[in-house]
Amino acid sequence: RRFGSDDDAPVRVMFYRDHAGWCPYCEKIWLQLEEKKIPYRVEKINMRCYGDKPASFTSKVPSGMLPVVEIDGELMTESAAIAAALEERFPERTPLLPARGTAAFARIEELNRLERALFSRWMRWLTSSWADGGNRSQFEEAMDVVDAELRKTPGAYFLGEELSLVDITFTPFLERMAASLAYYKGFKIEQSGGRWPGLDAWYRAMALRSDTYAWIKSDYYTHAHDLPPQLGGCEFNGDDEQA
Ligand SMILES: N[C@@H](CCC(=O)N[C@@H](CS)C(=O)NCC(=O)O)C(=O)O
Incomplete structure (x- = not known):
């Protein structure tokens, strides 16, 4: 992916992501590369649920975990570390982090923790059939x-008017939550019409990113069926409105 840069310009980033676009952590890095327009090459690696990974990959990354990036030949794993390295090594590309010392910067750590807390509660609800009411609450x-x-701030995004790395961290998960909870629990997040106006505005703003997120985003049906092989199962709650 060159974003219009000329063919002789060196491409500094090699991006290994999953074949089918199922891995949410790969989606974070993919979206960040697209938003920043950092030229990259991509190699698609199958997830474990599709069988063994190629030896050419596991010899580099024994854990087999995705995403993986090489920047100027240096191999990096763990999406948060990769995201930080992309910000640091490509300062000339649209920064997605506010300046250190600002009020916005001070919120990042807490928001990242909140994303993991939300993730855990989503997982607990989605993958269990018992205590449905409690898990839902x-x-x-x-x-x-x-x-x-x-x-808290004007603008549809977490840190205000502009998309930041915090939005990118939440994106693959809010996308999968909306799809899976609609399908397995009959629970509507997008256009829920009232309880979460901030989230409504965020989903609307993200859907309008037509050069980046709009074509990376997957659909509800795909997520409803790509999550069980990765998680080992999703549980219906027997609600009349599910699926
Ligand atoms: N903490 C890691 C989590 C990455 C992760 O869980 N990757 C999963 C896919 S979503 C993986 O590679 N699993 C091995 C596989 O299924 O092939 C990160 O943020 O990069």
């Missing part, structure tokens, strides 16, 4: 906090 409470954070 706990998920909703975490969404209330996310929504309040989104409404």
Whole structure:
């Protein structure tokens, strides 16, 4: 992917992501590369649920985990570390982090923790068939906090008017939550019409990123069926509105 740079310019980034576009951590890096327009080569590696990974990959990355990036030949794993390295090594490309010392910068760590807390509650609800009401309330409470954070600043994004790395961290998961909870639990997040106006505005703003996220994003049906092989199962709750 060259973003119009000429053919002789060296491409500094090699990006290994999963073949089918299922891996949310790969999606974060993919979206960041697209938003920053950093030229990259891509090699697609199958996930474990499709069989053994190629030896050419596992010899570099014994754990087999994705995403992986090589920047100027230096191999990096773990999406948060990769994201930080992309910000640091390509300062000339649209920065997706606010300057250190600003109020916006001070919020990042807490928001990243909130994303993991929301993730855990989503997982607990999605993958269990018992205590459905309690799991649902706990998920909703975490969404209330996310929504309040989104409404703290003017603009649809977490840190204000512009998309940042915090939005990118949340994106693959909010995308999968909307799809999976609609399908397995009959629970609507997008266009829920009231409880989470900050989230409504965030989903709308993300959908309008037509050169980047709009063509990376997957659809509800795909996610409803790509999550079980990765997670080992998703549980219906027997609600009349599910699926
Ligand atoms: N903490 C890691 C998590 C990455 C991760 O869980 N990757 C999964 C896919 S979503 C993986 O590579 N699993 C091995 C496989 O299924 O092939 C990160 O942020 O990069």
